[in-house]
Amino acid sequence: MQQNDQMTKEPELVLAPIRGITDCHFRTIFHRHFPGFDSALAPFINPQRHSSFHPKQIKDVLPERNQSLAVVPQLLHTDPEDFLFLACRLQELGYKEVNWNLGCPAPMVTRKNRGSGLLPFPEQIYSFLDHVIPRLPMQLSIKTRLGYEKKDELLSILPRLDAYPLSEIIIHGRLGSQLYRGDVDRESVRRCLENSKHSIVYNGDITAKDIFFNLQHQFPGINKWMIGRGALANPFLAGEIKGMKVMEQGERLKPFHDELYLCYHEILDGPAHLLGRMKQLWVYLSEFFPPQQKSWKKIKKCKTEEKYQQVVEEIFSGRR
Numbered sequence: 001m002q003q004n005d006q007m008t009k010e011p012e013l014v015l016a017p018i019r020g021i022t023d024c025h026f027r028t029i030f031h032r033h034f035p036g037f038d039s040a041l042a043p044f045i046n047p048q049r050h051s052s053f054h055p056k057q058i059k060d061v062l063p064e065r066n067q068s069l070a071v072v073p074q075l076l077h078t079d080p081e082d083f084l085f086l087a088c089r090l091q092e093l094g095y096k097e098v099n100w101n102l103g104c105p106a107p108m109v110t111r112k113n114r115g116s117g118l119l120p121f122p123e124q125i126y127s128f129l130d131h132v133i134p135r136l137p138m139q140l141s142i143k144t145r146l147g148y149e150k151k152d153e154l155l156s157i158l159p160r161l162d163a164y165p166l167s168e169i170i171i172h173g174r175l176g177s178q179l180y181r182g183d184v185d186r187e188s189v190r191r192c193l194e195n196s197k198h199s200i201v202y203n204g205d206i207t208a209k210d211i212f213f214n215l216q217h218q219f220p221g222i223n224k225w226m227i228g229r230g231a232l233a234n235p236f237l238a239g240e241i242k243g244m245k246v247m248e249q250g251e252r253l254k255p256f257h258d259e260l261y262l263c264y265h266e267i268l269d270g271p272a273h274l275l276g277r278m279k280q281l282w283v284y285l286s287e288f289f290p291p292q293q294k295s296w297k298k299i300k301k302c303k304t305e306e307k308y309q310q311v312v313e314e315i316f317s318g319r320r
């Protein structure tokens with residue numbers, strides 16, 4: 001495709017999985033209040049041993065809970081049989097694609113050579129794909145990083161991945177060992193693009209419209225973008241990128257917050273869980289209410305629902 005065609009085509013935006021925040025309730029309510037995303041990737045389903053899973057584990061991706069925003073389930077498994085067992089169940093639910101997590105940086109995951117912890121072991125990756133792909137009754141995509149410790153790990157396996165019929169590869173331009181520290185390495189992402197025939201989705205630190213347009217200019221061959229924390233800090237971001245009319249931001253945020261709060265109030269067990277869940281969101285959302293540290297500190301200290309609601313009122317009315 002010509003560079004200019006890509007630039008004039010509307011970008012496809014995917015809401016990134018943020019475990020502990022972007023569950024099915026969040027995705028549904030967020031999408032209703034803040035249009036702009038075309039789809040979402042669900043947070044990973046934790047692997048269980050012996051090809052089993054608890055029905056609780058797939059609750060988040062049940063079709064009836066994902067009616068508004070299209071979602072792709074994500075698996076963290078490295079055992080091909082366990083992966084296939086769960087993927088087949090997801091296919092029965094109607095899913096046509098699953099995503100394999102090769103990017104998670106959490107030490108308790110990477111220690112087991114899962115997530116980005118598998119990137120230094122390319123033979124295990126090929127062997128997994130050799131086993132899984134011929135038996136998988138649906139499409140497979142991969143979400144990954146540049147490497148675990150070395151930034152040429154992904155680069156060196158990309159040519160081999162060309163041989164597998166993957167629907168796309170989502171690249172977060174950091175190393176697993178960096179966790180979320182340091183800048184995204186755009187130069188290494190560029191090299192990955194040059195060394196892969198697959199469709200590449202760009203992910204990492206898209207936190208403002210200008211940054212997005214700059215990236216779009218730098219990577220004219222990419223038309224699909226994944227945004228996580230940037231959209232939690234500014235829920236209007238996807239709509240802004242798409243040129244949607246954004247009106248009265250403060251007015252839109254409070255109903256979103258209140259609906260999410262009510263929803264978790266109903267389904268979570270007690271105030272500690274409720275406040276814990278809302279606080280995870282405020283880690284990012286407080287950026288919308290400068291000075292960020294001040295609003296976050298106030299929220300963090302809340303121990304009761306009453307105090308939380310009072311502080312939230314203050315924060316929102318300060319913006320009005």
Ligand SMILES: Cc1cc2nc3c(=O)[nH]c(=O)nc-3n(C[C@H](O)[C@H](O)[C@H](O)COP(=O)(O)O)c2cc1C
Pocket residue numbers: 016017018019020042043044074101103104143172180203204205206226227228229230
């Ligand atoms: C708290 C947290 C939880 C995350 N959970 C997942 C997950 O379940 N699966 C996944 O592939 N990535 C996960 N990620 C990574 C994000 O999807 C994304 O790749 C990363 O935050 C970089 O994109 P961003 O800068 O747009 O947020 C998580 C990130 C954070 C901060």
